[in-house]
Amino acid sequence: MTTITITAFEKSPDRGRGLARDMRIRWALEEVGQTYNVRLVSFAALKEPGHLALHPFGQIPTFEQGDLALFETGAIVLHIADHYQGLMPPDPNARACAISWIFAALNTVEPPILELANTRLLEADQPWTAQRLPLLEAHIRQRLEQVSVRLGDADWLEHTFSAGDLMMISVLIRLNSSGLLDEFPNIAAYVARGEARPAYQRAFAAQLAVFLANEQGG
Amino acid sequence: MTTITITAFEKSPDRGRGLARDMRIRWALEEVGQTYNVRLVSFAALKEPGHLALHPFGQIPTFEQGDLALFETGAIVLHIADHYQGLMPPDPNARACAISWIFAALNTVEPPILELANTRLLEADQPWTAQRLPLLEAHIRQRLEQVSVRLGDADWLEHTFSAGDLMMISVLIRLNSSGLLDEFPNIAAYVARGEARPAYQRAFAAQLAVFLANEQGG
Numbered sequence: 334m335t336t337i338t339i340t341a342f343e344k345s346p347d348r349g350r351g352l353a354r355d356m357r358i359r360w361a362l363e364e365v366g367q368t369y370n371v372r373l374v375s376f377a378a379l380k381e382p383g384h385l386a387l388h389p390f391g392q393i394p395t396f397e398q399g400d401l402a403l404f405e406t407g408a409i410v411l412h413i414a415d416h417y418q419g420l421m422p423p424d425p426n427a428r429a430c431a432i433s434w435i436f437a438a439l440n441t442v443e444p445p446i447l448e449l450a451n452t453r454l455l456e457a458d459q460p461w462t463a464q465r466l467p468l469l470e471a472h473i474r475q476r477l478e479q480v481s482v483r484l485g486d487a488d489w490l491e492h493t494f495s496a497g498d499l500m501m502i503s504v505l506i507r508l509n510s511s512g513l514l515d516e517f518p519n520i521a522a523y524v525a526r527g528e529a530r531p532a533y534q535r536a537f538a539a540q541l542a543v544f545l546a547n548e549q550g551g
Numbered sequence: 552m553t554t555i556t557i558t559a560f561e562k563s564p565d566r567g568r569g570l571a572r573d574m575r576i577r578w579a580l581e582e583v584g585q586t587y588n589v590r591l592v593s594f595a596a597l598k599e600p601g602h603l604a605l606h607p608f609g610q611i612p613t614f615e616q617g618d619l620a621l622f623e624t625g626a627i628v629l630h631i632a633d634h635y636q637g638l639m640p641p642d643p644n645a646r647a648c649a650i651s652w653i654f655a656a657l658n659t660v661e662p663p664i665l666e667l668a669n670t671r672l673l674e675a676d677q678p679w680t681a682q683r684l685p686l687l688e689a690h691i692r693q694r695l696e697q698v699s700v701r702l703g704d705a706d707w708l709e710h711t712f713s714a715g716d717l718m719m720i721s722v723l724i725r726l727n728s729s730g731l732l733d734e735f736p737n738i739a740a741y742v743a744r745g746e747a748r749p750a751y752q753r754a755f756a757a758q759l760a761v762f763l764a765n766e767q768g769g
Contacts, residue, residue: 405658429619
């Protein structure tokens with residue numbers, strides 16, 4: 334097989350907490366049992382022509398394998414799930430449902446979570462932020478309520494673990510320190526089930542090792 | 552072939568301007584030459600169990616064909632592109648790139664556009680909104696600049712028109728009345744090329760007819 338190479342931050346702003354998007358690709362590759370190389374990219378290099386040729390929006394991760402070069406985490410996870418066994422149910426209709434959940438995680442559940450995170454990061458010192466935060470949290474809570482109702486007491490969103498669960502859990506993990514998941518015990522348990530998977534653990538350790546090596550190196 | 556049924560708003564809040572997400576599905580189905588039925592859903596019915604069973608987040612559109620039921624516009628467009636000819640290049644690597652653009656449209660370009668639209672809609676009367684709007688517009692402008700650089704003087708993002716263009720143009724159309732596209736002539740021309748496609752025109756006319764019939768009827 335041709336070598337897989339992904340990109341990740343040289344110094345991840347999340348300090349190795351597994352929130353950078355390379356974590357989602359690492360987790361997917363671990364689930365399907367594929368080894369991969371990682372090319373670390375500095376913040377400055379993200380905006381250089383070499384990286385922009387791979388990723389038009391100057392972000393990580395990217396995915397390269399032979400002639401193929403992909404960007405966007407959702408597209409990369411879907412590509413991995415379509416090419417290796419372990420992240421897609423074999424039935425075509427069940428596969429299509431798993432893809433619905435990938436898009437739901439990225440387009441319906443993550444946007445209000447990112448809006449809250451960005452507000453805290455970029456508008457923390459603005460006079461209006463204290464008043465806006467409850468509005469943003471209410472929007473997140475609405476989405477969590479809907480995920481909670483659909484999940485019920487099932488282990489995964491559609492019978493067996495799929496790329497849809499991988500993406501939904503990756504999105505929900507952003508809320509681990511917010512207290513919001515405590516209001517939805519079945520979601521908190523669902524996230525914990527994802528984090529307990531050996532593939533998740535291996536991926537988490539690998540991205541943390543990058544951060545720690547960089548800290549020590551200076 | 553089994554009949555395709557999609558859902559759309561009974562009374563679209565965009566008043567038939569083609570911004571509701573059923574437009575993206577209609578356009579995709581027109582591009583691949585598939586007829587479809589439309590089931591109109593009232594705002595009240597979006598939150599009823601029957602619709603929530605189809606769409607856990609109580610939104611439109613949905614897609615039903617025989618035993619298959621899908622939600623999330625991105626997943627539905629991808630499904631259509633994978634099952635009928637006309638929206639995907641035949642080469643597997645080119646197909647994977649088209650999928651990168653679907654995700655880029657929905658996850659990287661659309662979020663700041665929606666944030667601006669939602670701010671204007673939901674926070675119009677808040678004292679902070681006048682100060683936040685330029686920040687939100689700057690974020691959109693950054694994304695437009697990146698799309699503009701990648702597009703260059705090409706007609707489409709990857710050689711031939713694909714589902715990636717369909718989704719990117721559908722997202723950019725939201726900016727038609729904002730004036731922002733005037734700053735990027737190659738993007739304005741790209742959007743106009745999409746809107747000029749006969750399939751787009753048929754889809755637009757179909758969704759406008761729903762709005763006009765509803766206006767006259769009630």
